[in-house]
Amino acid sequence: MKNASNILKAIIIASLLLILLIFSFQNLDAVSVDFFNLKSKEIPFFIILIGVLAVGILIGYLIGLISGSKISKRKLDKLNIKANERIAEAEEKSVKLTQEIKIAATSKLPTTETK
Secondary structure, X not given: OHHHHHHHHHHHHHHHHHHHHHHHHHOOOEEOOEEOOEEOOOEEHHHHHHHHHHHHXXXXXXXXXXXXXXXXXXXXXXHHHHXXXXXXXXXXXXXXXXXXXXXXXXXXXXXXXXX
C-alpha cells in the first residue's frame, strides 16, 4: 500500500513539473515587477512565477511546522497526563501491596511457645 502511495505521489509531481515546464516555455516574455518603490529589471515571467511559487511553498511549509508542533505539543501533554495518572495508580498499588505484605508477614510469624 505504501508503494502505491509513493507511485501516486511520483505521478502527481511529474505531472505538475510537466505543466510547469510547458507553462515556462509559453511565457518567455520579459516583464518588470514593481513592489512599493522597488523596480526590478526585466525578467522572464516564468521565473517570477516560479519564485512566487517557491515563496508560497516555503510559507506553507513553515505554517505546517508551526501547527504541527502545536498538535504534537497537545499530544505530548495528553501523554504526560496519562503517564502521571498511571504512575499515581502504580504508587497506590505499591502502597497497598506493601501493607498487605506487612500484614501477612506479621500474621504468619511463628509464635514462640515456652515449655
